[in-house]
Amino acid sequence: MALKIIASQCTVCGACEFECPNGAIRMKGDIYIVDPKKCTECDGQFDEPQCAAVCPVPNTCVKAAPAA
């Protein structure tokens, strides 16, 4: 279970990187990516995933489809 960032909508504001309690978000080239190994969806830490809560663009930090 992890979140991902829809790159085409991302404004690269960096707020998610800053809020992520797990350090799971980083810049890769010109875009931000979520490291699925580190992402916990903020379960047990906050009421909701912090990246999604702070993101200025709706539906940009979303649940990644589970790996097959």
Add this chain to the structure above:
Amino acid sequence: MSSPVFSLEALVSAPISVDAMRAKLQEGGCSSTSCGSSAKPDEMPEDVWDKIKDHPCYSEEAHHYFARMHVAVAPACNIQCNYCNRKYDCANESRPGVVSEKLTPDQALRKVVTVANEVPQLSVLGIAGPGDSCYDWKKTKATFDAVSREIPDIKLCLSTNGLALPDHVDEIAEMNVDHVTVTINMVDPEIGAKIYPWIFHQHKRYTGVEAARILHERQMLSLEMLRDRGILVKVNSVMIPGINDEHLLDVNAWVKERGAFLHNVMPLISAPEHGTHFGLTGQRGPTAMELKALQDKLEGGAKLMRHCRQCRADAVGLLGEDRGQEFTLDQLPAQIRYDPSKRAAYREVVAHERGDHQVNKQAVVAQLRALGAEQTLLVAVATKGGGRINEHFGHAKEFQVYEAGPGGVTFVGHRKVDSYCLGGFGEDATLDGVIAALEGVEVVLCAKIGDCPKESLEAAGIRATDRYALDYIEAAIGAVYAEQFGRRVTDAPLMLSA
């Protein structure tokens, strides 16, 4: 004209020679009685003047001489404002929050040192977005610490929405940040809800009136905490017609009560292509005359700033110019050392020049009072800085507008225009735009103007002249005013320059 042909612009145009600057300073010795004058306006306490005298955004007088730069190190934001969209950027766009590239604190240090070496007017380093400097605090602090180690006399300032500021106010005070700008658009949460769709505070997103109420409380707390620590606060407000335009009178009273030093009411920028909520919903911005009317109504409350250019969050140079594109990352040297000599020489030159200017200004006020005329006159000036009329009409990207009246000559704002003359050819369509932008203005003063644009302006009821080229702005306007409304009160001719 008896004015010495002396232009600050000539002194600092590349390549800059410090010796040449000093030589210029020596030329003709000290012809003025004001040598060594502090140029301090009478009504201002000494300690406040010391803080603002080199800060272009805090002092209208300083903005003729000193330059600021912003570094975009703090992109993350904790608020959504309906007038803001940080996604779209074009090199020619000038509005807050827009940047071409974001910097790490190390990159920012290299950029500041490069600019300090090449732009001797530089006096202030600001962090003004594209996000919020207090929310993205670690990067703001790392940048300020690094730069002030390298350039100890640079003034630090930051711009914030105030939501996260109370968490960092003691660090701000310790770091010698002298100036903080807080953007406050409302004191009534019902109005705030129309401006801010949400805020992110203590790990939660709040919306609607609740969000606006939390923001309001934190903003007022920020003002009080800053005031208690002796940090000068400027309040920025965006004037949004139909939403908060009348309400800004209340905002002005609230922020004055909490010790704000300066209130800067800026017009909403809402072109649809900027992609902001207000831009897309057709919310219009105020006209230049609507803005002036509101600012006139606010006069008497917290002191107003009228020379704001709403610059980009990575702007470099004097207010009204932006040399940011000359200092992008790919143009910065990999290794750079700070060389303080040019900035030091420039300060010497300015100390002398602004002393003369201040004495000259006071003389103009005395002359206009003595005239006893009642009328006011709106005059637009083309200038490249230094407080003088030294820009060609066709090259002006903006005009500075002054009002002359019985109390003297006061700055009331600026009007941006597309340069009329590009590569020597005047475009008639552009001239129409210039004439529209000069609504309400009766006289245009510039360093040079051709017959053609002059006649077109005259047809539109605007007189333009280059008779006062290189004169001090206030002196020239005083002379125009006296010519139009005055009778000569003494036998001595009106003094036009120092």
